[in-house]
Amino acid sequence: MSEFMRPIPFKDLIEWSLKEYNNEGSIFGIKKEKFYINKKGTKLKTVFGDEISSAVGPAAGPQSQLAQNILVSYLTGARFIELKTVQKLDGEDIQKAVAKPCINSEDECYNCEWSTELTVKEAFNEYIKAYFAIIAIAKELDISDKKDFAYNMSVGYDLEGIKSEKVDTYIESLKNAENTDIFKECKSYLLDNISKFEKFNEKDLESIDPIVCDSITLSTLHGCPAEEIEKIASYLIEEKHMSTFIKCNPTMLGYDYARKTLDDMGFDYISFTDYHFKNDLQYEDAVVMIERLLKLAKEKDLAFGVKLTNTFPVDTKRGELPSEEMYMSGRSLLPLTLSMAAMLSEKFDGKLPMSYSGGADARNIKDIFEALGQPITVATTILKPGGYLRFNQLAEETEDLLQDELRDVDVEKIVKLRDDTIASWENNKLYREKVHSRKTDSVLPLTDCYKAPCKDGGCPIEQQIPEYLKLVAEGNFDKAIEVIANDNTAPTILGKLCAHYCQEHCTRVDYEKSLQIRNMKLIAAENAQEAYLEKIEKSEIKSDKKVLVIGAGPGGIAVASYLRRNGIKVDVREKLSKAYGIVSHIIPEFRISDKDIDKDYQIAVKQGVNFIFDSEVTESYEELKKDYDYIIAATGAWEKGRSPVKEGSENILDALDFLWDVRMKGSANVGKKVAVVGAGDVAMDCTRTAARLDGVEEVALVYRRTEAYMPATQEEVNDVKEEGHKIYELVAPYAYDGKVLKCDKMQLGEFDDSGRRSIHTTGEKLELEFDTVIGATGARVDTTAFKENKINLDDWGNVKTTDTYETNIDNVYVIGDCRAGASTIVKAMGEAKAVCLDILDKENLPNDFVRYEEKEDKENIFSKRGKLTPALDDKSEGLRCLKCDQICEICTEVCPNRANVAINVEGFDNLNQIIHLDGMCNECGNCAFYCPHSGRPYKDKLTVFWTREDFEDSTNTGFLKLGENDYLVRLENGKVIESKDLEKDLSKKVLKLVRTIEKDYNYYIKPTEAINA
Known part of the structure; x- marks a missing residue:
């Protein structure tokens, strides 16, 4: 694919929006139910004099780059639009200078460059197109009958560049766009096509104000001298007659403060030196500069203030992005930005206006706005699952606080917010349970790619997690324990002790906090396991084969339980006097009691597993195979760990x-x-x-x-x-x-x-x-029995097995801690399940691992998207589940350019299929970080191309429509063909996708002529 974005002509932007709305009830994938309307009628008066109907908007970054990005921001709740920064370096020159991928928002966010990748003229055109589109569509859809939003332009990075003809023209044209070609084009199109609208009329069109934006924010490079910053700001105020804000860098806090704050909050791995702290604008210089600029702006009857903050430069040390230095934002920037706000508010006694951006999201935006009273912009939070939909909640959270009169900063509140934020565990890096990527090992398929990573890749026993969460939330504990026990032979033990890999992969991690899945399992067990036990009957024997399991730990009992309930006779020999090994003999009783352990043990007993305790196996496997067809060793890791010190052993x-x-x-x-x-x-x-x-x-x-x-x-x-x-x-x-x-x-x-x-x-x-x-440096495995039985070990001394844990001796398996060292209970059970399925397959016996099917209403699922919801302590926690097993579509949400789209296609497992629109993608890479598969949607999904140049610059499976029945196609095997007969040349699934796009989504197929116009 090509990293070059192809701006959509205004005609197509409007017709696309109207047609999609009429056909799908959405605009650029945003469903009408998520369109934001301030029904309370509150307004915010900005320091620039604008009256807007919400306090939030996109920061000058990826969400304010293309016309559709800005339109979508508005529809979901943004009313203060910080236009992406323009500079002298633009277009292909900056595209070549920016390494791709350029965004990594996996937790805190990093980027290589957030200036516009368009030419300055193209950027201006995008902003005017969005301006007209918002006004027309807002009126047409009863969102607002008058302009209720504001633009704020951003320019950089030095005075010479800002004075250049193209940047100066950009500034003047936004101040009054009436005579620009794009303004005339948009107005002319709407006038000629006014009949396409029912509520937006000619009078509304004529009333559109050509003064698009008369405020500006200065973004300077790190290291820009104070004199240069002041010179630029003075120029913008005096010569350009514009209300002006300057972005302040967090480096103003000083290296020691920034380093200690991030270290104390768990972000000690973020690497930076004192270089920028020494070379950036210093606090003392900033104070006197701000004082002079405040005075100058007042003399000119204009506003002056600061934008807090610019992003924070850090070193690339862990391969986050393909650049030596990158810019940090998001939750790790939050404490630094609040510290800046508190420091400057105290110094200027609340009289310095501040526009805020730095780690704001639905959890803190109300507090930030109460303290500062001016618009708050975001980038990182809307790069995460939910995407633009998060604006809904941000706008709603601040609705009641909007005021149409200017007020000072509440110094006491902002200082307290800074202190509380730094002290709060929820803002600590480790609050998210050491979670990193939610990606799993599965290949990203071309179609039907939806998956719940909690169970498909996250859970070793593939428990049906979304299903039982819903059942627990509904209070249907009997059914919940039935669904849990289908895959889990120890519901109570895992309800208390599971390592819960599922939670590490939960999509909710990228919202606020992963679902407390283990707790919900325990609630089900505590409420229904005893009744479940009463119903268990000894399973019928379906085979004459016999299995010996050596070891009655979690893995051994699991494989015995799985096999016995599926009709195979199993003996379990255990050298100890009771079941569950480490769990019952080592793990402290304050964590799990013998009574709780026995609940799970009784499941296997009632199923018919034969346990033989106080029975150490001393016979060879060859001897044992005289009586047993299969042998499964699950003896655990009981050898002492290495000494924690090199010298001494006493005590x-x-x-x-x-x-x-x-x-x-x-x-x-x-x-x-x-x-x-x-x-x-x-x-x-x-x-x-x-x-x-x-x-x-x-x-x-x-x-x-x-x-x-x-x-x-x-x-x-x-x-x-x-x-x-x-x-x-x-x-x-x-x-x-x-x-x-x-x-x-x-x-x-x-x-x-x-x-x-x-x-x-x-x-x-x-x-x-x-x-x-x-x-406590790790238990080791006694491999004596394996060596004596000639079981192959690897160079590390671990047992070598197949993918189904079979050893070099036929029908002898090794699972759990004794296979590769101490691990977790649930991983041992996962290996047990794999062995069971392998043995059943060898014996041509069916397995009883059934899927519980109960679909949730799609609208209910979508209603949760984009909304941060705190974790709950009771059974209703399951209501937070996003049902990724039914609808994923995360790649569509996290794409700032809307380049990944979901379409309804009949004949697939899931109606919603993902395709990729090449012309709207700049290869930022954000979707790749969040896709639960190992692949990258912008590379691996069927791609619709808009130009031959982009098609030839790509390796994606996809097509370019050349004419009525003429297509350029790259097949799934990578072969490129020109086709005039798709029915003959395409696979059935690709053909269905293409025909559906042509029939129901033809606005995705852009003619080359329109792109080049």
Whole structure:
């Protein structure tokens, strides 16, 4: 595909909008139910003198680039439109200078460049087209009968460029567009086609004000001297007679403040030096400059203020984007921008007008607006799932606060908001549970690509998560536990202890907080599992084959349960005296009780699994195969971990020994002061367990990296912190003599390929006094039995298996922790499920893993899109589910240019199919980060091309319509053909897509002549 955007002619923009609205009830994919109307009639008077009907809009960035972007922003609730920055460098020159992809908004956002990639003239044309389109469509659709929005232009980056003919013409033309070609074209088209409208009329057309925008925001490059900034601002005020704001860079806060703030909030991995802090505008210089500019603007009867803030320059260290330096925005910019606002508000006693942009979203926008009282613009939040639809909530949140009289900044409120924001756990990086990408390994298909990543790639046992969330929310616990137990042999155990990979992949992570899926499973189990147990009957034997499972841990019981309920006789031999291994013998009872464990054990018992306890397997697999057709080893990882120190062994306990003693014997002698070395879930268990022992006065966790890199789930870390236990970060023990733990102080180094930072000693030493040290650095696997039975191991000492976990010995399988080291309960169960399916397949037996089907109303699903909703503590949490298993379409939401679209096509699993419009895409790459598959929608979906040049510059499967029955096509295999008979040349699925586009969405097929006009 081509990264060059092809602006849509005004005629097509209007006709596309009207036709789509009449056919689909939407405009550029935004459904009419999501069109924003301020029904309360409140207005905001901006410092520039505009009256607007909402306080929000797109920041000068990707959402204010093309006419359709601006139109969609308006329809969803934006009323203050910051036009994308123009500069002397434009068009192909800037396109060549910007590396692609140029946006990564996976969490906080990074970009390479947010200036317009069009020529200055093209940008101007886009803004005028959008201006006319908004006014006409707003009147036609009863959104507003008069102009209720405002533009704010943005220019950069130096005085010479701003004075250049093309930028000067741009400024003057926006100040009065009446004599420009595009203004005349738009007006003429509407006049000639007024009959296409029912409510927008000729009088409305004539009343359109040619003064499109008379306010301006100055964006300067980092390092621009104070004198240059003041010179430009003075020029804009005195010579251009425009109300002027200047963007202030967060570097004004000083390096130490910015570094400490981000470090304290978990963003310590964001890399930057003090370079820009030293070379950018300094606070002291800014203050005197602002004072002079305020005075100058007042003399000219104009407004002056600051735009907070510009984006923040940081170094590319983890391969975020293909550039050495990039610009940060979003939630990590929030504390810095609020700090700027508080600092300047205090200095100017609330008299300095401020337009805000920096990490605003639905959770904080009301507080920000209450404090500042001027428009708030956003970019990052609307680059995330929900996209432009998020403007609805942003506008609604601030509706009641709109005032038609100017007011000062509330200094007390903005200072408090800064302090509360920095202190709030919800704003900490780690609040999102160390989540990174929601992508999974599946290939992005050309059609039917919708998927729920929580279950399809996120959950090792592929639980039907959206289905049971809905059932729990409805209070239908009996059906919910039935759906859960279909895939999950331990509902209560996993309801309390699951590593919940599903939550890491939940789309809600990109809204506010992932669904608390594990909690909903537990609610179902607590309300319905006992009744479910009563209904279980011993399964009928359907095969003469016999299976031996060695080990009655979670994996062993799972495979036994799966097989037995599907008709195969299973014996489970366990050397311990009771079931569930690590869960029942190691994990502390305050986390899960024997009673809870027994609930799950009884499922397998009632299904007919035969358990033989106190029965260690000493026979060879060859001997065992005389009585059993299949052998499955699931013996866990019980070997002691490596010593946490290189020197000394006195009073060092292994984590498993310690936890065993407490759970099985009721106590352990550890003295008064205990250190736990490690940072996994087992280390957290050791810390909390030791603290509960009689006589223990202090427990500390010792870890060589920082909290952000702890392998434990964040909630386990939070439990340790909430209980008040000391955590020593960046401390690496090397010796212990029974009393003193000697440690090296460490520092974080560069990022490695895994995304973790390396560590290096600082050369400093630390000595800590402890009575006992518990080593929780990872249990190991006893591979003796595997070696004796000639099971192949890899170079790491792990068992080599097939994808279905079969070893080099036919019908001998290895699953769980004993296969590749200590892992999680649910992963062991996932391997158990795979083994069960493999054995059933070998025996030609059907499996009973059924899909529970209950479709939710599409309109109800769409009503949740774009709305941030706090996590709930009760069963109704499931109502937050976005039902990605029915409708995904995330790539359509996160595309700022609307280049990914969903169309209804009969004959597919899902009516909504995704296609890509090449002419509207600039390869920003944002959709690739959010697609739950491994692919990239802008590269992998069927593409509609508008020009031969773009087609030839692409590798995408897609087509260019050359004439009535003449097409240039790139097939799925990459072959390019010119076709006059699509029925013969295309696959059935591609043919359906193309014919549907031609029949129902022909406005997507742009004639070359129109593009070049």
